[in-house]
Amino acid sequence: MEDSGEDPTTFAAHSLPSDPRLLATVTNAYLGTRVFHDTLHVSGVYNGAGRDTHRAVLPSPLNVRLEAPAGMGEPLTETFALDTNTGSFLHTLEGPHFRASQCIYAHRTLPHVLAFRVSIARLSPGSGPITLLLSSAFSPESPDLDLHQGPDFQGARYLYGHTLTPEQPRGPQQEVHMLWTPAPPDLTLGEGEEERTWDFLTVVGGSRAEAQACLTEALQLQARGALYTAHAQAWAQLWAECGLDMVGPLPLRQALRGSLYYLLSALPQPKAPGYICHGLSPGGLSNGSREECYWGHVFWDQDLWMFPNILMFHPEAARAILEYRIRTLGGALGNAQNLGYQDLQLFREAGGWDVVRAVAEFWCSRVEWSPREEKYHLRGVMSPDEYHSGVNNSVYTNVLVQNSLRFAAALAQDLGLPVPSQWLAVADKIKVPFDVEQNFHPEFDGYEPGEVVKQADVVLLGYPVPFSLSPDVRRKNLEIYEAVTSPQGPAMTWSMFAVGWMELKDTARARGLLDRSFASMTEPFKVWTENADGSGAVNFLTGMGGFLQAVLFGCTGFRVTRAGVTFDPVCVSGISRVSVSGIFYQGNKLNFSFSEDSVSVEVTARAGPWAPRLEAELWPSQARLSLLPGHKVSFPRSAGQIQRSPANLPGSSSSGFPGRTF
Known part of the structure; x- marks a missing residue:
């Protein structure tokens, strides 16, 4: 798709952002890091007990910077670029006589491998040597791991150890084994050579044997000159089969491409064997050390903001995310018991039905009957609007309760299981606050129009939360809450307002909010921050997920129901065509x-x-x-x-x- 003819897939600049948090990330389903950063993370490896648990810091051998030696005497052009086509970050130095480039990537088909390659090419006649420096501050230390250096293996250094503190009492201390080929202080294109490339590998596994096997596989590809090619081809195949684009303004197209790239980077290649999901945190795998990006914890962000996009484009990964929730059901039940709610049983078999039933039983144990209103009430909840905590009868939460209970009842019927009468009784009788006189939904009991809210809350009713609303009520909810939503709210807020106005076919208003919905995206590498002022989590997949939904579900009108996938497409102002490729049903x-x-x-x-x-x-x-x-x-x-x-x-x-x- 084209607008001005500019490429929306590569993000380039001649300098790096002053805030290192905004550097591009390279991740796959197992490893993640920011470029030129001293830390990498391993999926599922956390250190610290209870609330102190966070992604364990592993020192990154990729923290290497290509530099020209002092006094080289040539004017050099320096370029930094994130190429989403190949899932690679490129750093280039070019002068009249040579071009040197560094390519950093998280291997797409070998998820235990991170790598960078350096190439030097001669651009003008001459035979003298050309030397470039590699600056590295690597140190084999970690605040989270007890690390030891072991014997080299096939020319690679070896570092191994385990986390210092298990997440749970008497829990395992997770092992980490890393092999890497160390970078020398400089590289030289020899006299008479026209071009040369060097590869440097980092391999991480959960055991010594796993790390060695993965390194051996990577070295075999490298020997055939196919290591980077296999990675780039895997990304090319992914983009050929999956995409979201439009005929419209270049910044909007870049926002779509960048958001989809960062989200897909967190997922395995389709049909990849043996993928085990440990959840998607708001800042992704590249972030989440102590005091950083919610410490790598997994929240509702994954399920409400990221999952719908993943379900449409990558159902295998969507299944893995559901399996993650199933695996962690025991912990969720334990939390419910610790909070004093019903003694929810652990079920005989772990499966989707167990989660659905546990959610239904939790809600039924949580509500209270109000004889005066003849309604079930849900008191003391934290709704999406974090400016108001401990509220009673959050309309968002209570509608979720309705949906959860009705879904559980319908699934039980499909499975031929008995349906507890309380489920539908609570669903039918739970209070859903509504102001008849003003024709809108108060956010909670006692909410007064004009009170400032932090983020999208009531406007989530209709989409992404299924709830029947008349056009008049939908419009009123949008108008009232748009006027009082804090401009300092998180990135996904305005995306949902845009979806609401698309439903009502107000294309001009939808376009303004669609533009506003990616105001948290930073230049030059399209990394998102949680808030538009740059604060909060970075590489904010939550906000990217909300923005992607504004196009994938807002512009198209896609809604997944039991009967099928409905559509009701709308071209918002300034966008003449939308194309979605590679969705599944x-x-x-x-x-x-x-x-x-x-x-x-x-x-x-x-x-x-x-x-x-x-x-x-x-x-x-x-x-x-x-x-x-x-x-x-x-x-x-x-x-x-x-x-x-x-x-x-x-x-x-x-x-x-x-x-x-x-």
């Missing part, structure tokens, strides 16, 4: 694009013969168009639903409808 992979006049849908692949055939039902005509693999279907822009084809419709579209199949 029931084993089918689809591309979906639209302009002001038309919509196109194509099934590009099926996971297997078990994947059902799909169709698009258009509203209000109820015309149905078969979505056959490899055939693009286009029709005038309208709302509708992508759904399973009925068994009696083997592939023919409704007669008389002006859709086209290519």
